[in-house]
Structure formats: structure tokens, C-alpha cells
Amino acid sequence: MRCVTARLRALLQHEVDTGFVPGMVALVARRGEVHVEAVGNLAFDGAGAGTPMAADTICRMGSTSKPVVAACxxxxxxxxxxxxxxxxxxxxxxxxxxxxxxxxxxxxxxxxxxxxxxxxxxxxxxxxxxxxxxxxxxxxxxxxxxxxxxxxxxxxxxxxxxxxxxxxxxxxxxxxxxxxxxxxxxxxxxxGRTFGEALRERICGPLGMRDTGFVVEPGSLDRLATAYERDNDTNGAPVVEDRPDGRWSRPQVFESGGGGLVSTALDYLTFASMLRGGGTLNGERVLSEASVALMTTDHLTPQQKTVSGFWSGYFDDMGWGFGMAVVTRRTRPGPSPGSYGWPGFYGTVWYTDPAEDTTTVVMMQRAHSGDQRLPLWAGLWAAAYDATG
Structure with a gap:
């Protein structure tokens, strides 16, 4: 792995230097090369403050769980x-x-x-x-x-x-x-299994995604980043939402397909690479090519989009496949039409762009709670595409 451009690193470093997050990871894969930038630490204070963010840092995925559920x-x-x-x-x-x-x-x-x-x-x-x-x-x-x-x-x-x-x-x-x-x-x-067991047997196990699941094992808790949220009483300063010894350190009452997984940038790249390979990775077939095509194709009618009740104008340039968005029109630097992926509540995001043969995965742990100052809207895509250009 080699460093990506100074532009991408500077963007990540800015988010750390301004105190928005203690650390971030961006992974950009293109044509067989994988570029990683990791800045900052796992937490603002405590033990995680001395542990650098890395490609194997474990993060709560929020809604970036959804594509994995659809694949299963x-x-x-x-x-x-x-x-x-x-x-x-x-x-x-x-x-x-x-x-x-x-x-x-x-x-x-x-x-x-x-x-x-x-x-x-x-x-x-x-x-x-x-x-x-x-x-x-x-x-x-x-x-x-x-x-x-x-x-x-x-x-x-x-x-x-x-x-x-x-x-x-x-x-x-x-x-x-x-x-x-x-x-x-x-x-x-x-x-006839728990959801977590089925996910391990059908997706995570075959792909070797050892750090993806609904609970973090005790021996890996030192790699779980602290999650923060916005505190409206302190002008948006981050406050702890979940620590490593919190919810994900023990089995979940409800294994949420909508937002309950933890994973790493490397694990999620493995999942994305399987989809990019038409359902196969390293000779292991996990999904049929037909299933991957269905997952990554826009299935919504104009009427379904018009009455979705989601963010105003969201579906002007996006559609929905199975458990993930599909880009239908390029209106800004970044993923081109046919790209697919989805972000998550804690600032995680993934998109694969088949036309550019590019996969981008970003990890941070800052619950947005209505605050839209996320990398997806702050120039990250332009920097990531410049890094691979």
C-alpha cells in the first residue's frame, strides 16, 4: 500500500485538527492497487487516545450494514x-x-x-x-x-x-x-440460525471478514474506536455516544440489519471486492452474477422515488438497488452513473464505481444526528478521485 495524494490526507487531517473526530480512515482501491490514509486516534481521551486509527480499526457501521444484509x-x-x-x-x-x-x-x-x-x-x-x-x-x-x-x-x-x-x-x-x-x-x-450466525456462515466466513459482526470479541476491543455524537448544548462539540466497553462489547438483544454491524475498512473492501468480482473473490463464489446485478441495479419507478418522503431531491440523481443506492446521474465530482454503495449513521461510507474501477471506503465514528458535515458532502469524493486519477 502506498499513500494517496496530499489533498485527501489534508482533508482528513482537517477534520481531526478541528476536533470534529479524533481520527479517520480513507481507503481507495483502483485497478488492483489499494491506497490507505489513516489520521488521528481511536478516541479523544482514555486508552484510545494513544492508539492510531488504521485500516483494521473496528467501527460501528450504522446503515452501511444494509448492503451486507441484502447480500446475505x-x-x-x-x-x-x-x-x-x-x-x-x-x-x-x-x-x-x-x-x-x-x-x-x-x-x-x-x-x-x-x-x-x-x-x-x-x-x-x-x-x-x-x-x-x-x-x-x-x-x-x-x-x-x-x-x-x-x-x-x-x-x-x-x-x-x-x-x-x-x-x-x-x-x-x-x-x-x-x-x-x-x-x-x-x-x-x-x-434456522440467529441472524448473526447466518451472516457469518454465508458472507463473513467465506470472505474472511473476521472483524465484521454484531459484537466485538474481548481480544479486539482495543481496536474498537469510540463513537461520538453532536452536543447541541455545547455548540456542536462531540460527546461520547458509545465506548469500546459499551453496546458492542456484548451480544445484542436485536441483531439489527439496519445498522448493527461493526467492521473495518479492510473487511468492507473485501465485501466490496466480492461484489465487484461478480460475486466471487479469490476463487470463492459467494453470490451469483445475476444476484450481484440485481443488487446493483436501480429498481425504483419514478413514482416510488417521487413519493419516498426522504430528503428533498435525494432521488434526483440516485436510485435504489437491493439494500443500497445506485447513482443514476453525475452532478458533482465523485462516483459516476452505475456506482453503488451507502453511508452510515456514524460517518462510515462506501461506494464502488465500476466505470472507474474504484472502490472508496471511509471510516469515522461521529454520529451525524442531522449534522450533514460528513466527508460525502465536504469534498472527499473529489479528493478520493484525484488520489486515484
Missing amino acids: AMTLVDDGTLGLDDPVDRLLPELADMTVLADPAGPLDDVVAADRPITLRHLLTYTLGTGMVPAEPGTVPIADALAAVGELPPDAWLRQLGALPLPHQPGERWMYDTAANVTGVLIARAT
Whole structure:
């Protein structure tokens, strides 16, 4: 590995020098060469303050977990265990005979019958009919009801979710997040394993992703970076959100496909390289080429994008494959049309650009909580592409 350009390093160093994060890692792979820049340390204080960030630093992935979940589901399609267009209620009876709100913002008891069953394709394209509902507390009943579904064991969580009406008909619109968690429960029931066990057996184990999972083993906790969040009472200064001896040091009550994985830049590059290789890495086939093509193709209709309720204008130049975004139009320096990947809550981000034969992985541990000053929007893509140019 050799250092990338001074431009990329300077960008990362600026985020550390200004106190936004204690450390960052950027990994850029192109045409067989892997370039890594790591600046700063694992924490602002404590033991991690003396440990430099590195390509094998373990980070909470947040929503960058979602593509790995989709890949695991597609292994079950490849082996015939699941069908993309088969109703999932055979294994998830809690989602059978769902009702749908007559008015998405209306009372929870004003419902109609769902006009079709939920399928795995709905889950992977995030069109199952429910998900995040952006609304101020007390203004939209279904938003409050969904927010009240807490961190429970998988079966109890799904029972609570299934007891609520869907805000929209299955297939009607893209809705964020919840589909990935439902997919994790489906994988567990389809395999007869816990979700974490299925992920290890089908994705992480075959690829040698030893640091990717839902818990950090005791011997590796010294490589887990401290996570921070914004403190609005101190003008946005970072405060500790999770330490190495916190949530990820012990088994999770709910293994969240939507945001529960930890990983490293090197592990995630391994996953990305498997997709870039059409489902194969180092002679090990994990996914079929057809499954990779499905995962990395935009499946949303213009109507599904228009009514998504996500950030305004987000889908102007993006689409959605299976568990990840697909770039449909280049409007800024960085990934070209056909690129695919996804960011995460703690500042992790990954995109692969087949046209440029470039994969970029960025790791930091700063929960954005509405603060959009992340590398994705702060010039990182221009620097990363300059580094490989």
C-alpha cells in the first residue's frame, strides 16, 4: 500500500485538527492497487487516545450494514431457499393480511386491506409499505407508533411491527430502514440460525471478514474506536455516544440489519471486492452474477422515488438497488452513473464505481444526528478521485 495524494490526507487531517473526530480512515482501491490514509486516534481521551486509527480499526457501521444484509438474503435466493417474489408471510406470519392506513397521516384505526402480500423483493427495495416516517412527535400517529417499537428480541419486535398498519400499500413507495431489520428476521427463520450466525456462515466466513459482526470479541476491543455524537448544548462539540466497553462489547438483544454491524475498512473492501468480482473473490463464489446485478441495479419507478418522503431531491440523481443506492446521474465530482454503495449513521461510507474501477471506503465514528458535515458532502469524493486519477 502506498499513500494517496496530499489533498485527501489534508482533508482528513482537517477534520481531526478541528476536533470534529479524533481520527479517520480513507481507503481507495483502483485497478488492483489499494491506497490507505489513516489520521488521528481511536478516541479523544482514555486508552484510545494513544492508539492510531488504521485500516483494521473496528467501527460501528450504522446503515452501511444494509448492503451486507441484502447480500446475505440473496444467497438464500441463489440456493432456492427464498424466492424474490414469494410472499414472506410463510416465514413471517406476523406480516400476513396486513392493513394499510387510509390516510398515512390519519388515525391508526382508519384502514383498508393491503392489496398484495409483502415479498422479499419489497423488503430489498424498501417498498414493503412501512419504514421511517419523518414527523414531529405528536403530529402523525403512525410515526409515534413506529417510534414506540423498541429494541426487543426479534420475534417480539416483529409482533409489534406487524400489529401496526402499513402507512402505504406494499410496492407503492420507498421507505427507509425498517425493511433491513425485517430482512434480518426473515434470514434467521429461513436458515434456522440467529441472524448473526447466518451472516457469518454465508458472507463473513467465506470472505474472511473476521472483524465484521454484531459484537466485538474481548481480544479486539482495543481496536474498537469510540463513537461520538453532536452536543447541541455545547455548540456542536462531540460527546461520547458509545465506548469500546459499551453496546458492542456484548451480544445484542436485536441483531439489527439496519445498522448493527461493526467492521473495518479492510473487511468492507473485501465485501466490496466480492461484489465487484461478480460475486466471487479469490476463487470463492459467494453470490451469483445475476444476484450481484440485481443488487446493483436501480429498481425504483419514478413514482416510488417521487413519493419516498426522504430528503428533498435525494432521488434526483440516485436510485435504489437491493439494500443500497445506485447513482443514476453525475452532478458533482465523485462516483459516476452505475456506482453503488451507502453511508452510515456514524460517518462510515462506501461506494464502488465500476466505470472507474474504484472502490472508496471511509471510516469515522461521529454520529451525524442531522449534522450533514460528513466527508460525502465536504469534498472527499473529489479528493478520493484525484488520489486515484
